[in-house]
Amino acid sequence: MTVDTHKETMSFQAEVSQVLNLVIRSLYSNKEIFLRELVSNASDAAEKLRFEALTDDALYEEDPNLRIRVSVDKERRTVTISDNGIGMNRQEVTDTIGTIASSGTRKFLESLSGENAQDNQLIGQFGVGFYSAFIVADKVTLTTRRAGLGAEHGVRWESTGEGEYTIETLEKAGRGTDVTLHLREGEDEFLEGFRLRSIISKFSDHLSIPIEMLEELYGEDAEKNTPEWEQVNKGVALWMRNKSDISDEEHSAFYKHIAHDFEDPLAHVHTRVEGTNEYTSLLYIPARAPFDLWDRDQKHGVKLYVRRVFIMDEADKLMPHYMRFIKGVVDSDDLPLNVSREILQHDKKIDSIRNANVKRVLGMLEKMAKDEPEKYQKFWDEFGKVVKEGPAEDFANREKIAGLLRFATTKSEGKEQTVSLDTYIERMQEKQEKIYYITADTYAAAKRSPHLEIFNKKDVEVLLLTDRVDEWLVSQMTDYKGKHLQSVAKGQLDLGELDDKAAKEELEKVAEEHKGLLDRIKGVLGDSVEDVRVSNRLTDSPACLVVGDYDMSANLQRVLKQLGQEAPNVKSILEINPTHALVEKMDQEPDEDQFADMAQILFDQATLAEGGQLEDPAAFVHRLNKLMLNLAS
Numbered sequence: 001m002t003v004d005t006h007k008e009t010m011s012f013q014a015e016v017s018q019v020l021n022l023v024i025r026s027l028y029s030n031k032e033i034f035l036r037e038l039v040s041n042a043s044d045a046a047e048k049l050r051f052e053a054l055t056d057d058a059l060y061e062e063d064p065n066l067r068i069r070v071s072v073d074k075e076r077r078t079v080t081i082s083d084n085g086i087g088m089n090r091q092e093v094t095d096t097i098g099t100i101a102s103s104g105t106r107k108f109l110e111s112l113s114g115e116n117a118q119d120n121q122l123i124g125q126f127g128v129g130f131y132s133a134f135i136v137a138d139k140v141t142l143t144t145r146r147a148g149l150g151a152e153h154g155v156r157w158e159s160t161g162e163g164e165y166t167i168e169t170l171e172k173a174g175r176g177t178d179v180t181l182h183l184r185e186g187e188d189e190f191l192e193g194f195r196l197r198s199i200i201s202k203f204s205d206h207l208s209i210p211i212e213m214l215e216e217l218y219g220e221d222a223e224k225n226t227p228e229w230e231q232v233n234k235g236v237a238l239w240m241r242n243k244s245d246i247s248d249e250e251h252s253a254f255y256k257h258i259a260h261d262f263e264d265p266l267a268h269v270h271t272r273v274e275g276t277n278e279y280t281s282l283l284y285i286p287a288r289a290p291f292d293l294w295d296r297d298q299k300h301g302v303k304l305y306v307r308r309v310f311i312m313d314e315a316d317k318l319m320p321h322y323m324r325f326i327k328g329v330v331d332s333d334d335l336p337l338n339v340s341r342e343i344l345q346h347d348k349k350i351d352s353i354r355n356a357n358v359k360r361v362l363g364m365l366e367k368m369a370k371d372e373p374e375k376y377q378k379f380w381d382e383f384g385k386v387v388k389e390g391p392a393e394d395f396a397n398r399e400k401i402a403g404l405l406r407f408a409t410t411k412s413e414g415k416e417q418t419v420s421l422d423t424y425i426e427r428m429q430e431k432q433e434k435i436y437y438i439t440a441d442t443y444a445a446a447k448r449s450p451h452l453e454i455f456n457k458k459d460v461e462v463l464l465l466t467d468r469v470d471e472w473l474v475s476q477m478t479d480y481k482g483k484h485l486q487s488v489a490k491g492q493l494d495l496g497e498l499d500d501k502a503a504k505e506e507l508e509k510v511a512e513e514h515k516g517l518l519d520r521i522k523g524v525l526g527d528s529v530e531d532v533r534v535s536n537r538l539t540d541s542p543a544c545l546v547v548g549d550y551d552m553s554a555n556l557q558r559v560l561k562q563l564g565q566e567a568p569n570v571k572s573i574l575e576i577n578p579t580h581a582l583v584e585k586m587d588q589e590p591d592e593d594q595f596a597d598m599a600q601i602l603f604d605q606a607t608l609a610e611g612g613q614l615e616d617p618a619a620f621v622h623r624l625n626k627l628m629l630n631l632a633s
C-alpha cells in the first residue's frame with residue numbers, strides 16, 4: 001500500500017464555507033453547544049469501535065476501556081477533546097470533515113437565505129456537528145488514527161475555517177481522535193474547568209461512555225500531587241435508568257443529542273418490556289418538523305441498540321414511514337449483536353417491537369389530543385401531513401389514526417386544521433348519513449367552490465381538503481365509524497334522507513322540462529364533456545363540473561400532472577342550475593352563435609371555479625369580450 005504522506009492544502013466545498021459562516025454568525029448566542037457536538041462525535045466514534053470490534057477484537061489494540069477526555073492548556077489557550085474510538089484514515093477525513101454529503105443538507109442550505117439565515121432554529125435542525133468548533137475557535141487541529149494494528153498512520157487536519165484546510169500524514173501512537181480548539185480572543189471562559197464540567201453534565205450525562213477531566217487541585221494538594229483523570233458525567237445510558245428518576249431536563253438533553261434539535265421535545269414515551277422479547281424503548285415527538293421531513297433519504301430516526309451497543313440508525317425498520325418524525329432509541333436484550341439490516345427486515349422480534357411502539361405512539365397522541373388539545377394542535381400543525389399518510393400505510397391501525405386526523409371544514413375558522421372526524425360526526429345533521437368532503441388546490445378554492453352551495457344552504461358541514469396528501473388519504477380511507485366519506489364533486493349528488501322526496505321528484509321534473517336546453521348545450525360542447533345535466537348542488541352559481549363516482553377527481557388529475565406523472569383524461573359532467581337567471585336567459589336565446597358562446601363560457605367558468613385551467617384561455621377572453629360589447633351596445 002502506498003501512503004500519501006505529503007502535506008496538502010485543500011479547499012472546502014463551497015457549501016462548507018457557507019455552513020461555517022452561518023454557524024458562526026447564528027449560533028453565537030448558543031456557543032457552548034460546540035462541546036456537545038464534539039463530545040457527541042467522540043461518543044459515536046466509541047460506539048462504532050465497539051460495534052466493529054464485535055467481529056474483530058484486534059481493533060481494541062489491548063486498550064478496551066473506551067473513554068473521552070477533555071483537557072485545557074491555559075498557556076496555549078486550547079481545549080482538546082480526545083477519544084479512543086474508531087478514528088479515521090486520510091480518505092475518511094477528507095470525505096467527512098471537508099464535505100457535506102447528503103443531498104438533503106445541500107437542498108436545505110439552498111433554501112437558507114435572507115432572514116432565514118439568521119434563524120438558528122433552522123440551523124439547529126440541520127445539525128451543525130463538527131463545524132460548531134469554529135464558533136469559539138479560530139483554528140482547529142484534528143489528529144486521528146483509525147483503530148486496528150494495520151492502520152499505523154495517523155492524519156492531521158487543520159483549518160482556520162476560512163475556506164481552506166491542510167491535511168498531512170503522521171505517526172500517532174494511540175488510536176482515535178483528538179480535536180484541539182485554539183480559542184478565539186475573548187473565549188477564555190472555556191479554559192475554566194468548572195465551566196466545562198457544567199456544560200458536560202448539562203449535555204452529556206446520559207452518554208454511557210465516561211467523559212474524563214483532570215481533577216482540580218488547590219493549594220498544598222496542588223504542590224504535592226499530580227492530578228488524576230476523573231469521570232465527570234453520570235455515564236449511564238439514559239434509557240436504562242428508572243423512568244421516575246429521569247428529569248425533564250435530562251430528557252431534553254438526551255433528545256437534543258439524538259435529534260440534533262435545539263428545542264425541547266413535545267412528549268416522550270419510555271417503556272421497558274420484559275418476557276420473551278425484552279427491550280427498552282424511549283421515543284420522542286419533536287416540537288418542530290425537521291428540514292428533511294420530506295427527504296426520501298432522511299435517516300436519523302429511531303436508533304437500534306443491542307444490550308447497550310449501538311447497532312444502527314434505521315428509521316424505516318423500527319417505525320413506519322408515516323411516523324418518520326419520531327426520534328428515540330430501542331435497546332433490545334434478545335437480538336444478536338451481529339444483526340444486519342437484512343436480518344432486521346424479516347425479524348419477528350423487530351416486527352413485534354415496531355408494532356408495539358406504533359401503538360405506544362398512537363396512544364400517546366390520543367392522550368395528548370384529549371388532555372392537552374393545544375399541544376396536540378401544535379403537533380398536528382407540524383406533522384399532520386405526515387400522519388395523513390398513515391391510514392394508507394398502516395391498515396391495522398387505520399381507525400385509530402383516522403381518529404387523530406384534523407381538518408379545516410366549512411364550519412371551522414380559517415384554514416387551520418382543527419376538526420376531528422368525531423367532532424364532525426357529533427355535529428352531523430339529524431338525517432345526514434355521510435361525511436362530506438371537497439378536495440382542491442387551495443383553501444380559497446375549496447371554501448368558495450360552487451359544489452358547497454347546497455351544503456351551506458342545508459347547513460351541512462363539509463371537510464375542506466387542500467393538502468396534496470389528502471387525495472391519497474380519501475382514496476384509501478373510504479369510511480370512518482361506519483360512515484362513508486363522500487366527495488361533493490363526484491357522482492349524482494344524493495343527499496339521502498337530507499333531501500325530502502318532494503325535492504327528488506322536483507329535480508326529475510325540472511330535468512324533463514329542460515331536456516331541450518341540455519341537448520342544445522351538449523351539441524355545443526360535444527366531446528369536451530361526458531354529459532350535461534341538471535344540478536341539485538347549486539343555489540347561486542349557474543354551473544359546476546363533477547366527475548363520476550369512481551373517476552379520479554379533477555384535483556388529483558392536476559396534482560399528478562404537476563408532479564409530472566401520467567393522469568387519465570377524465571371527462572367531466574357539466575351540471576347546470578336551471579333556476580339561475582343566466583341559464584334561463586340562455587334557454588330563451590334564439591341566436592345559435594350567441595348561444596354557443598354562452599354555453600362555452602358557462603363551461604369554462606365552471607372549470608375556473610374549481611381551480612382548473614382552460615385549454616384555450618384566449619378564446620375564453622375573446623368570447624367574454626364579445627358578450628360584454630353586446631351588453632354595452
Ligand code: ADP
Nearest residue numbers: 041042045087088096097127128129130131177
Ligand atoms: P454527524 O455527527 O451528524 O455525522 P459531524 O459534523 O458532527 O456530523 O461529523 C461528521 C463526520 O465526521 C462524522 O459522521 C464522522 O464520520 C466524522 N467524525 C467527526 N468526529 C469524529 C471522531 N471524533 N471520531 C471519528 N470520526 C469523527
Ligand code: MG
Nearest residue numbers: 040041129130
Ligand atoms: Mg456529530
